Amino acid sequence: xxxxxxGAIGELLGAVGVLVTLIYLTVQIKQNTRSxxxxxxxAKAQAYQARSDTAIExxxxxxxxxxxxxxxxxxxxxxxxxxxxxxxxEERDRLYVLLSCLMVAVDxxxxxxxxxxxxxxxxxxxxxxxxYPLWEKLGVNLRPAVKTVVDELGxxxxx
Numbered sequence: 001x002x003x004x005x006x007g008a009i010g011e012l013l014g015a016v017g018v019l020v021t022l023i024y025l026t027v028q029i030k031q032n033t034r035s036x037x038x039x040x041x042x043a044k045a046q047a048y049q050a051r052s053d054t055a056i057e058x059x060x061x062x063x064x065x066x067x068x069x070x071x072x073x074x075x076x077x078x079x080x081x082x083x084x085x086x087x088x089x090e091e092r093d094r095l096y097v098l099l100s101c102l103m104v105a106v107d108x109x110x111x112x113x114x115x116x117x118x119x120x121x122x123x124x125x126x127x128x129x130x131x132y133p134l135w136e137k138l139g140v141n142l143r144p145a146v147k148t149v150v151d152e153l154g155x156x157x158x159x
Contacts, residue, residue, distance in 0.1 A: 047117040054105045066091045066098075084137050096138050102131055103140055110145040129153055 069091065070079040087095065109124050128146065132155045135142065142150060150156055 044117050047112045051109060054108070057101070066094050079134060081133055081137055092138065096140065099131065099134055099138055099140050102127070103135060103142060103146055107143040107146050110149065125149060125153060129155065
């Protein structure tokens with residue numbers, strides 16, 4: 001066998017090696033993509049679970065004597081804003097904590113939405129729209145994402 005024949009065999013083996021490598025890389029990329037998709041779905045599931053846990057805790061807080069005193073029956077939108085002034089300092093503090101928890105929950109959902117982990121957004125706008133007067137009345141410090149929604153909805157201008 002001459003050097004040229006050995007070179008041709010070497011080139012052929014090299015070409016086969018490149019082809020096998022490309023096939024291997026294609027399979028690896030598909031498996032990696034599938035793995036990433038599964039990770040994304042797991043992250044979504046965890047986000048929804050965390051959101052559910054938060055909602056349960058907030059519903060527990062909603063069932064309070066403070067809300068009953070304000071005319072709310074588990075629904076913060078039915079609260080008489082004028083009655084907030086009649087609360088004791090302790091009751092105002094409890095209401096402030098509840099409203100702060102709601103604001104953090106909305107902020108969390110907005111953040112998850114920005115990551116592509118949540119689909120619903122209008123529901124959160126409705127929450128902000130209905131709770132904002134209470135946040136404003138008690139001076140709850142809004143997080144930046146929530147403040148952005150307040151600005152988008154023009155709620156600050158109505159005050």
